[in-house]
Amino acid sequence: MTALSHPAPTAPLTPTDDPTPEDCAPQTVTLFRRDPLLLDSGHALSDIQVAYHTYGEPRPDATLVLHALTGSSAVHEWWPEFLGRGRPLDPTRDYVVCANVLGGCAGTTSAADLQGTPLTLHDMVRVGRALLEHLGVRRVRVIGSSMGGLLAYAWLLDCPDLVERAVVIGAPARHSxxxxxxxxxxxxxxxxxxxxxxxxxxxxxxxxxxxxxxxxxxxxxxxxxxxxxxxxxxxxxxxxxxxxxxxxxxxxxxTAAMDAFQPGDAELRRIQTPVLAVGISSDVLYPAAEVRAQAALVPGSTYWELDSVHGHDAFLMDAQDLPDVVGAFLHS
Known part of the structure; x- marks a missing residue:
């Protein structure tokens, strides 16, 4: 594992274009109509509704954003520092996709709909992959923070043929x-x-x-x-x-799915995809040392630390150089 001591240089940020009304409108699709999704629990689900947002022109390669625990697919609402012209998620250059996870409550088939059926992060990855196939996407750069960071590790383990690089922000590979x-x-x-x-x-x-x-x-x-x-x-x-x-x-x-996600050291060492892991110096939920130590198990990982007093939520409220570092990694 390598460590970044300074932000990698990127082009200066330019004023962003506001997302258009079309960008801001969620889309929905019903997947697994013909063949059901077999969950890790053994349950089979058909006709799964997925709510998602896309930004930019469709293309076979995309940047997949994975949201946090109580987040949604509307990246423009909760991560405006990252989405826009000249930013890491640039709709003028990239095709950006974000979907509400299976079991969420922002338009995708919810936990209430499932009536107590347990889910895993791997189940969520299968639904996400089906969405990408529906959109004609064959390669992705993945970026996730908090729960989305844990989910990024699940994508790395389950879809090595699809993920070309991944950014994990403020998340370990497994819950302590x-x-x-x-x-x-x-x-x-x-x-x-x-x-x-x-x-x-x-x-x-x-x-x-x-x-x-x-x-x-x-x-x-x-x-x-x-x-x-x-x-x-x-x-x-x-x-x-x-x-x-x-x-x-x-x-x-x-939260139960997050807790149950416990990949072993040997699994992490098999990941061959380049990974940027970002720790936060004052994070008490996922301490920076834990994030760094688990990322170090991934052979192609790079570590960078956001120095902020604002804890885990610093990636949202005190990003500082984080957009530059992430943008440089995603497009290197």
């Missing part, structure tokens, strides 16, 4: 007992208070791991309402926001 423990506590909260209240608490637990003590000291000190600490009102707000837009069944199913 610490990460599994956090998810277990979140799922316990949902089961103890179904109907939305437990999901709020699950989000509060997660938010504490998405930032760092230093980040909260900078942004959530004092009180916004007399007698209520700022951090308390912040966590309440985040829990209420997620409860309004996300499904507790998806939270249960997707």
């Amino acid at each position: 007992p610490w990460a599994i423990g956090l998810n277990s506590a979140a799922r316990a909260a949902i089961r103890a208070a179904p109907g939305g209240e437990g999901l709020k608490v699950a989000r509060q637990i997660a938010m504490l791991s998405y930032r760092s003590p230093e980040s909260f000291a900078l942004t959530q000190s004092g009180a916004r309402v007399p007698g209520v600490p700022a951090i308390t009102s912040y966590l309440d707000h985040q829990g209420e926001k997620l409860q309004r837009r996300f499904c507790e069944h998806s939270y249960l199913t997707l």
